[in-house]
Amino acid sequence: MAELNHSYIGQLVLQSQSGDSDAFAELYAVTYQHTYNYAVHYLRDADLAQDALQETYILALRNIAGIKEPSLFVAWLNQICFRVCFDMSRKNSLGQGEVNPELMELVHDEYPEHNPEDSVAQTDEAERVKEAVAQLPFNEQQVVVMRYYNDMKLEDIAAALRVSRSSVKRYLISARESLAQILRKGEK
Amino acid sequence: MPRRKIYNMDRKAANKMLQNIFEACEQQPNATSFDTILFRSIANTTLVRTCKWIAIVMLFLTIASPLAFKNETGFSVGDMSIKSQVTVVSHNLYDDRFELVLSGTNIDYLGIYCKKNDGSVVMPTRSDSEIVIIPYDGEALNIFITCTDGRVVQALLSQ
Numbered sequence: 001m002a003e004l005n006h007s008y009i010g011q012l013v014l015q016s017q018s019g020d021s022d023a024f025a026e027l028y029a030v031t032y033q034h035t036y037n038y039a040v041h042y043l044r045d046a047d048l049a050q051d052a053l054q055e056t057y058i059l060a061l062r063n064i065a066g067i068k069e070p071s072l073f074v075a076w077l078n079q080i081c082f083r084v085c086f087d088m089s090r091k092n093s094l095g096q097g098e099v100n101p102e103l104m105e106l107v108h109d110e111y112p113e114h115n116p117e118d119s120v121a122q123t124d125e126a127e128r129v130k131e132a133v134a135q136l137p138f139n140e141q142q143v144v145v146m147r148y149y150n151d152m153k154l155e156d157i158a159a160a161l162r163v164s165r166s167s168v169k170r171y172l173i174s175a176r177e178s179l180a181q182i183l184r185k186g187e188k
Numbered sequence: 189m190p191r192r193k194i195y196n197m198d199r200k201a202a203n204k205m206l207q208n209i210f211e212a213c214e215q216q217p218n219a220t221s222f223d224t225i226l227f228r229s230i231a232n233t234t235l236v237r238t239c240k241w242i243a244i245v246m247l248f249l250t251i252a253s254p255l256a257f258k259n260e261t262g263f264s265v266g267d268m269s270i271k272s273q274v275t276v277v278s279h280n281l282y283d284d285r286f287e288l289v290l291s292g293t294n295i296d297y298l299g300i301y302c303k304k305n306d307g308s309v310v311m312p313t314r315s316d317s318e319i320v321i322i323p324y325d326g327e328a329l330n331i332f333i334t335c336t337d338g339r340v341v342q343a344l345l346s347q
Contacts, residue, residue: 004233004234005232005233005234005237008232019215021210021215021216021217021218021219022218022219022220022225024215024218025206025218025220025222025225026225026228026229028202028206028209029222029225029226029228029229030229030232030233032197032202032205033196033197036195036196036197036202037194037195037196040195041195046195049195050197050201050205053197053205054205054208054209054212057205057206057209058209058212058213061209061210061213061215062213159193159194162194
């Protein structure tokens with residue numbers, strides 16, 4: 001996808017908000033390939049990805065009137081797509097919603113004073129990590145979910161997000177530090 | 189580094205999905221065809237707009253480039269074969285006169301004269317090895333610089 005003209009997208013959003021179907025169709029036209037690519041990488045299934053895409057745009061069209069900053073439409077759409085894919089992967093038992101042990105290990109490397117063996121239960125621990133992941137900035141959150149809940153390779157995540165592999169790594173490192181901080185705060 | 193796989197959805201499938209989306213939201217479908225909308229969306233990306241501007245600038249430069257080679261006073265010297273014998277060191281056009289500094293070993297300074305388009309002859313008010321001063325009233329002048337070997341260099345001072 002070529003670099004988008006966000007001010008033009010903002011105008012299209014305003015037109016869509018007043019019920020202009022052509023404007024929404026154009027919003028769809030400029031974003032659907034990127035969104036589809038993301039969904040295929042995330043769900044690893046072209047048919048599921050099409051379902052996710054349709055669901056994403058239905059939610060977008062139903063809620064477009066609520067967008068306060070029209071130029072941020074693409075970021076807003078990406079968040080919807082991420083949520084749809086996340087829910088869909090759980091429903092289809094792709095990620096099982098379980099935390100990858102690697103993530104727990106990484107978190108504990110950053111957060112050494114806490115020993116999961118001492119926790120009331122491993123499931124509680126996983127739940128706390130999940131809640132902490134939900135507090136991460138969107139970019140970090142989706143990279144963590146794709147990597148540790150969905151077992152995606154760094155290359156696949158990079159392809160889905162259309163960023164470099166090193167950017168994905170950077171998000172993961174930053175997410176790991178943030179997670180440790182959030183968990184430390186929760187402990188206090 | 190392995191090449192990242194980019195997945196693309198078929199245009200027809202994308203169009204069908206768009207119609208499903210409108211139907212699910214009970215909204216009127218797009219009046220303009222999806223292909224037209226797709227073309228419009230490509231034309232509005234930053235890359236295409238940048239290319240468009242670059243093309244406009246290139247076109248402007250192409251059209252304007254002859255101006256860069258325009259002689260400011262409209263002064264040009266002809267007859268390339270003997271131009272090497274007579275060199276125009278400098279030339280300046282004022283409201284009432286045209287001053288010319290020439291260099292060359294066999295220039296006949298006393299033989300320099302000018303002609304207007306109507307055929308009338310204009311003689312320099314000063315003509316020596318330092319400077320040639322020709323009265324100028326705004327009309328084009330053909331300047332004839334004679335050499336001692338009989339050859340003549342013609343220069344044109346246009347309006």
